[in-house]
Amino acid sequence: MKIDLNLLPLFLKVAEERSFSAAAERLGVTRSAVSQGIRRLEDAFGTLLVMRTTRSVRLTEAGERLRNSLSLPLSGIAEAFEEAAAESTPRGLLRIAVTSIAEEFLAGPLLASFAAANPEVTIDILVSDEEFDIVAAGYDAGVRLGEVIEKDMIAIPITGNQREMVVASPAYLAAHNAPAHPRELIYHRCIGWRPSPEVAPYRWEFAQDGVPFDLAIDPQITTNDLHLMVKLALAGGGITFAPQETFRPFIETGQLVSLLDEFLPPFPGFYLYFPQRRNMAPKLRALIDHVRQWRQPVS
Numbered sequence: 001m002k003i004d005l006n007l008l009p010l011f012l013k014v015a016e017e018r019s020f021s022a023a024a025e026r027l028g029v030t031r032s033a034v035s036q037g038i039r040r041l042e043d044a045f046g047t048l049l050v051m052r053t054t055r056s057v058r059l060t061e062a063g064e065r066l067r068n069s070l071s072l073p074l075s076g077i078a079e080a081f082e083e084a085a086a087e088s089t090p091r092g093l094l095r096i097a098v099t100s101i102a103e104e105f106l107a108g109p110l111l112a113s114f115a116a117a118n119p120e121v122t123i124d125i126l127v128s129d130e131e132f133d134i135v136a137a138g139y140d141a142g143v144r145l146g147e148v149i150e151k152d153m154i155a156i157p158i159t160g161n162q163r164e165m166v167v168a169s170p171a172y173l174a175a176h177n178a179p180a181h182p183r184e185l186i187y188h189r190c191i192g193w194r195p196s197p198e199v200a201p202y203r204w205e206f207a208q209d210g211v212p213f214d215l216a217i218d219p220q221i222t223t224n225d226l227h228l229m230v231k232l233a234l235a236g237g238g239i240t241f242a243p244q245e246t247f248r249p250f251i252e253t254g255q256l257v258s259l260l261d262e263f264l265p266p267f268p269g270f271y272l273y274f275p276q277r278r279n280m281a282p283k284l285r286a287l288i289d290h291v292r293q294w295r296q297p298v299s
Contacts, residue, residue, distance in 0.1 A: 003041070003044050003045075004040065004041070004044070007037050007038075007040060007041045008041075008070060009027075010023070010027065010034060010037045010038065010041075011037075011038065011041055011049065011050075011063075011066070011067075012067065012070065013026055013027055013034075014034065014038060014050060014057065015050075015059055015063065015067045018056075018057050018058060019057055020034045020035055020038075020052065020057060038050050039278070042278070042279045043279065045062065045066075045279075046279060047060075047062045047279050047281060048060050048062065048063075048276070048278070048279040048280060048281055049062055049063035049066060049279075050063055051063075051135050051140075051275055051276075052135070052275065052276075053133070053135050053150070053152055053153070053275050054152045055133050055135070055136065055150075056133050056135045056136035057135075058135055058136065058138060060281060061092050061093065061281065062281065088282065089120060089282065090118045090120065090121050090281075090282040090283040090285070090286035091120035091121060091282070091283060092120075092121065092122070092281070092283050093121075093122045093123075093124060093283075094121050094122065094123050094124070094140055094141075094283045094284065094287060095124045095125075095126070095138060095139045095140050095141075096123070096124070096125050096126070096139060096140065096141050096142065096143065096287075097125075097126045097128060097132075097134050097137070097139045097141075097142040097143070098125055098126065098127050098128075098142065098143040099127075099128070099129055099143060099144050099145070099270075100127050100128070100129050100224075100226055101129075101145075101226060101242065101243050101246065102143045102144075102158070102270045103243065103245040103246055104158060104159050104245060104270065105143050105158055105270060105272075106127065110158075110290075110291070110294050111123065111125070113290070113294075114286070114287060114290045117286075117290065118283070118286050118290075121283045121286065126139070128195075129195035129224070130195055130196065131148070134273075135275055140274065140281070140283070140284050141272055141273060141274040141284060141287065142272075142273050142274075143158065143270055143271070143272055143273070144270065144271065144273065145162070145267075145268065145269070145270055145271075146268035146269065146270070146271045147267065147268055149271060149273045150273075152275075153273040153274065153275060154273065154274055154275070154276065154277060155271035155272065155273040156271060156272050156273075156288060156291060156292065157269060157270075157271055157295065158269070158270045158271060158272055158291055158294075158295070159245075159269035159270045160269055161266040161267060161268060161269050162243050162244060162245070162266065162267060162268070162269040162270070163243070163244045163264055163265070163266045163267070164204075164205065164241060164242065164243060164244070164264050164267075165241070165242065165243070165244045165246075165247050165251075165258050165261075165264065166182075166185075166204070166239060166240070166241050166258070166259045166260045166264070167233055167239070167240060167241075167247050167250075167251070167256040167257060167258055167259060168233060168238065168239045168240075168256065168257055168259060169233055169234055169235070169236045169255065169256055169257070170254070170255075170257060171236040172189075172233075172236045172237075172238065172239070173257055175236075176188060176189075178257075178259055179239075179259060179260060181260075181263075182204065182206045182213075182215055182260055182263055183215070185204070185215065185217055185239065186217075186218070188238065188239050189220045189221075189237065189238035189239065190217050190218070190219045190220060190221075190238050190239050190240065190241075191219055191220070191221045191222075191223075191229050191232050191233060191237055191238045191239065191240035192217055192219030192221070192222045192223075192240070192241075193222070193223065193224065193226065193229060193240075193241075193242070194222055194223075194224060195224055196224060200216075201216075201217065201218075201219055201222050202241075203215060203216050203217070204217050204241045206260070206263040206264060207263060207264070207265045208263055217241075219238075220238060221237060221238065226242060226246060229242060230242075230246060230247070230250065233256060234250065234255055234256065239259065272287070272288065272291050274288075
């Protein structure tokens, strides 16, 4: 492996500043020169050292190892280079931020089979519905609905199109007339969702004759726990609203009844997203390949 040692001070400055622009200013060069220098260094190692988006910059695991190793005596530098270089076996800590409504990803089999196939990868999953910069927060990838993923991210599908559903139990509907139009929901007990106490309950989204609209439902019960919403609906607590995969098992058994279907068109489903493809860490490449294989129909 041939390394241009002149690039190491540039790398260390980026690691210190967590910004290409700030590093360029400190070094007296252009931002483009910093970006090209980091890319050359990554190409030499064969792995990503700096995770960057239009919003933030952070070191990868390999980048952190290189920065730490550069403080070693000169006799250890060659060994440090080898440790920072890419390996063919996926290993290390893989951090993923996942929305709570990504039922298929969180169901268990996809992640369990990935873990079994990659025993040297340690997986840390944050289930959160808060929107944040995954790179700045130190995550390798995220799982969200396609429509809310930032445009500078690369995204691969985990599911096909999704559809929201409005549901209630047969017992609730026996005591209350089913709504014929979404606007009639104001006359019903509703179970709503919000990500945190300081955020207003999620507005329920519909469409009529191809024209989308949403309603600010005033729920009698509000929670940030999707599974509690299901339990309350099953217990006759009211009408609730969530992605179809959440309710599918209970619809099939007749424990819940789907309502207002004609007002609920499909929309893009869930995606695994990450910042860039170039010199990708083997652990993230393994997850991407696993998701793609998972989506392939069984012949």
